[in-house]
Amino acid sequence: xxxxxxxxxxxxxxxxxxxxxxxxxxxxxxxxxxxxxxxxxxxxxxxxxxxxxxxxxxxxxxxxxxxxxxxxxxxxxxxxxxxxxxxxxxxxxxxxxxxxxxxxxxxxxxxxxxxxxxxxxxxxxxxxxxxxxxxxxxxxxxxxxxxxxxxxxxxxxxxxxxxxxxxxxxxxxxxxxxxxxxxxxxxxxxxxxxxxxxxxxxxxxxxxxxxxxxxxxxxxxxxxxxxxxxxxxxxxxxxxxxxxxxxxxxxxx
Numbered sequence: 178x179x180x181x182x183x184x185x186x187x188x189x190x191x192x193x194x195x196x197x198x199x200x201x202x203x204x205x206x207x208x209x210x211x212x213x214x215x216x217x218x219x220x221x222x223x224x225x226x227x228x229x230x231x232x233x234x235x236x237x238x239x240x241x242x243x244x245x246x247x248x249x250x251x252x253x254x255x256x257x258x259x260x261x262x263x264x265x266x267x268x269x270x271x272x273x274x275x276x277x278x279x280x281x282x283x284x285x286x287x288x289x290x291x292x293x294x295x296x297x298x299x300x301x302x303x304x305x306x307x308x309x310x311x312x313x314x315x316x317x318x319x320x321x322x323x324x325x326x327x328x329x330x331x332x333x334x335x336x337x338x339x340x341x342x343x344x345x346x347x348x349x350x351x352x353x354x355x356x357x358x359x360x361x362x363x364x365x366x367x368x369x370x371x372x373x374x375x376x377x378x379x380x381x382x383x384x385x386x387x388x389x390x391x392x393x394x395x396x397x398x399x400x401x402x403x404x405x406x407x408x409x410x411x412x413x414x415x416x417x418x419x420x421x422x423x424x425x426x427x428x429x430x
Contacts, residue, residue, distance in 0.1 A: 209425070218274070220274075227240045250285045265278060279313050282313065342362070371402060371407035402420060402423050
């Protein structure tokens with residue numbers, strides 16, 4: 178948005194004001210069941226966009242760094258979570274598949290001891306809503322803040338929410354530790370293993386990681402699926418979920 182310090186300060190103020198005026202909007206991308214890709218999909222990752230008055234709809238890369246630098250990410254985290262819960266509440270349960278959301282959290286959410294209390298207040302004791310909400314945290318943040326991460330997972334899972342870790346490498350040795358503190362979903366970038374001519378080493382690492390997850394009772398979500406044909410390979414590897422542009426582009430929530 179802006180390059181010099183003054184402009185970035187002004188941009189931060191503009192974004193903070195925008196949070197109070199609902200200038201941010203949510204999009205969602207389906208997380209597909211590998212075994213039933215044609216089924217009515219009700220599991221989505223929630224993505225945030227910003228509607229600028231002059232430039233139109235802007236992607237996260239244009240505003241997230243500014244919010245991080247200004248220390249405003251906790252405000253955005255709370256707005257996204259509150260809005261997602263409101264959408265879940267409004268959708269109800271209905272018949273068929275139950276609507277579920279996966280919401281990304283910033284690193285700041287890990288050190289904000291009041292964040293789980295905020296989520297609890299938004300859920301207002303509705304355990305059925307909590308079970309339909311998954312909160313996603315990047316792996317590198319969990320490594321940098323292990324104590325805070327453990328406390329956050331404990332508090333959020335106590336509410337009934339699921340916790341996922343994204344950015345898990347295919348040769349990660351962290352799976353056991355993540356399981357012990359309550360993580361039940363792992364997101365892995367499957368691009369190198371799922372392209373037209375798969376990298377054999379990457380494929381073997383994905384297989385090994387999948388075996389480890391299944392042995393612990395954890396679910397795996399393969400990201401960056403750009404070929405619909407990759408679902409057949411994921412099924413052979415017993416990967417439960419997949420996400421990527423080949424399976425569905427982000428759409429307004």
